[in-house]
Amino acid sequence: MAAASSQGMGQDDRLGGLPDDIIVSILKRLDDLRDAVRSSILSKRWRHLPGMLPNIDLDVWSFFKHDDDIEATAPRPNLGLVRAVESVLAHGSQHTTTIDRLAIHFFLTGGTESGRIVRAVDGAITSGSRRISSVGLSMFGEKLDVLCDNGDMLRHATRLLWLIGAYPSAFACLTDLHLESVRLDGSDVPRLLGACGKLERLSLTNCDSGLRTVLRLEHPRLRELRADFCACEAVDLRWLPRLQRVTCGRWMHSESLPPFLFGHVSELAAMEFSNSAAVGYIRNLRLSELVGDAAKTIRVLLLNFENRRVWIQPEKPVTVMQNLRFASFHNIRKQCDLTWTMLILESAPHLKTLGVTVSDHVCDGVDPDVIRQFFSEKDNIQWQPSSDFNHRNLSMLIFEGYEVQDKFMKYIKRLMEVAVNLREMCLRRNECKRCKFYQTVRFPQTSKDRDSTRRHINDGRSAPIEVTF
Numbered sequence: 001m002a003a004a005s006s007q008g009m010g011q012d013d014r015l016g017g018l019p020d021d022i023i024v025s026i027l028k029r030l031d032d033l034r035d036a037v038r039s040s041i042l043s044k045r046w047r048h049l050p051g052m053l054p055n056i057d058l059d060v061w062s063f064f065k066h067d068d069d070i071e072a073t074a075p076r077p078n079l080g081l082v083r084a085v086e087s088v089l090a091h092g093s094q095h096t097t098t099i100d101r102l103a104i105h106f107f108l109t110g111g112t113e114s115g116r117i118v119r120a121v122d123g124a125i126t127s128g129s130r131r132i133s134s135v136g137l138s139m140f141g142e143k144l145d146v147l148c149d150n151g152d153m154l155r156h157a158t159r160l161l162w163l164i165g166a167y168p169s170a171f172a173c174l175t176d177l178h179l180e181s182v183r184l185d186g187s188d189v190p191r192l193l194g195a196c197g198k199l200e201r202l203s204l205t206n207c208d209s210g211l212r213t214v215l216r217l218e219h220p221r222l223r224e225l226r227a228d229f230c231a232c233e234a235v236d237l238r239w240l241p242r243l244q245r246v247t248c249g250r251w252m253h254s255e256s257l258p259p260f261l262f263g264h265v266s267e268l269a270a271m272e273f274s275n276s277a278a279v280g281y282i283r284n285l286r287l288s289e290l291v292g293d294a295a296k297t298i299r300v301l302l303l304n305f306e307n308r309r310v311w312i313q314p315e316k317p318v319t320v321m322q323n324l325r326f327a328s329f330h331n332i333r334k335q336c337d338l339t340w341t342m343l344i345l346e347s348a349p350h351l352k353t354l355g356v357t358v359s360d361h362v363c364d365g366v367d368p369d370v371i372r373q374f375f376s377e378k379d380n381i382q383w384q385p386s387s388d389f390n391h392r393n394l395s396m397l398i399f400e401g402y403e404v405q406d407k408f409m410k411y412i413k414r415l416m417e418v419a420v421n422l423r424e425m426c427l428r429r430n431e432c433k434r435c436k437f438y439q440t441v442r443f444p445q446t447s448k449d450r451d452s453t454r455r456h457i458n459d460g461r462s463a464p465i466e467v468t469f
Helices: 002-016 020-028 033-042 081-090 113-127 150-166 168-172 188-195 287-296 339-347 368-373 406-418 447-458
Strands: 055-059 097-099 101-107 130-132 135-140 174-180 201-205 214-218 224-228 234-239 245-249 260-264 270-274 300-304 326-332 353-358 396-400 424-428 466-468
Touching: 055 081, 081 101, 081 113, 101 113, 113 130, 113 135, 113 150, 113 168, 150 168, 150 188, 168 174, 168 188, 188 214, 224 234, 260 287, 270 287, 287 339, 326 339, 339 353, 339 406, 396 406, 406 447, 447 466
Parallel strands: 055 101, 097 130, 101 135, 135 174, 174 201, 201 224, 214 234, 224 245, 234 260, 245 270, 270 300, 300 326, 326 353, 353 396, 396 424, 424 466
Antiparallel strands: none
16 A cells, blocks of 8 residues: 555656746647646646646636536526636746737626636736736626527626626737627627727627627728627627637518628628528628629628528619628539529629639438428529620639539539639538538439539630549
């Protein structure tokens, strides 16, 4: 027994004798920082080491064995995350260290849990024992976003505002902020953004300033904005001079307003819209409504229809996007005609790459037959390019979900007639990273099938297009 104890002490001594930089290098290789925190109990000298890691990312979900460990309707606790955050940030080093990125993801709970987490961040910043280059906080609702009612959202807002007042240094250093299920009134939004002077990335899920109101945003440094499932009438990008990218998902129906209103956004370069709208849930939108005044600056445009209805409304005259270089239309249902995707060519004379993804795949538990019931022929977008129209700058087509069938080949042939300088074409199978779905039906898999597809595409052309798979 004594020999075993002596052997254990010897192993601990050998571990304790390793230089800090070697131990930190070992901890960097752990998949979950939670393991690094637990490892600090091996030796008293180890206790400060997790706090020396250059990237610290602590997520409350990693402290659950499974997502279903708690009931969906019950308040979600922060469990061991509070102790982990306090442990990692409390222990200093003999030398000033730098944390390149500190990210913490937690629930906006009642009681003291949320306060202890933000207080630990505030203390690490104000103590000066280490430099923290980037700070990110993700604050989730106590319940799933779809289960939060008005009272839940207002309680989350009250807790958030209290944290801002109690620990200003933590928010003053934020570069990344994600909020879920928070309802702030009009005066509280400027207070939040004003407290986060260094904010560069803002993500909002199920957040608004009141049902059917316009959420107005102003910030001198914000570069990226994501708004998903927000119940506001629109998001007003009032004054965001450094904004470069916006993403909008699952916006609410509005009879008169588009998802975004555009104020001063002179550097906006990329826009992404995603909505799984059923028939009648949202109205069809013109490109001029989606991009607004950003038509002058955007270079990248992505539209994701999530295998549901196409919610684009063709328009004449077209909105000209002189700087657009890349456009992609994702997850168009197979029943849909694809010719309408060429409307982007008339709007973007300097477009270089066009992406099209066709898919009927769903992995969210929804029966595909149920989705088909929501699709009817009247939902097909009827549009054809002008007979004399030519596009001279498109050089690349990326077609994901390609199948050997006349419909897709006719689309490719028509595109080639319009895009007279098309040089490359990449045909890809449809894949889903979430559920590992892998398209096998009708995709050219053998060398013989692929050579046949290439010949069919280039039939009658004097300058063959390079076709890859």
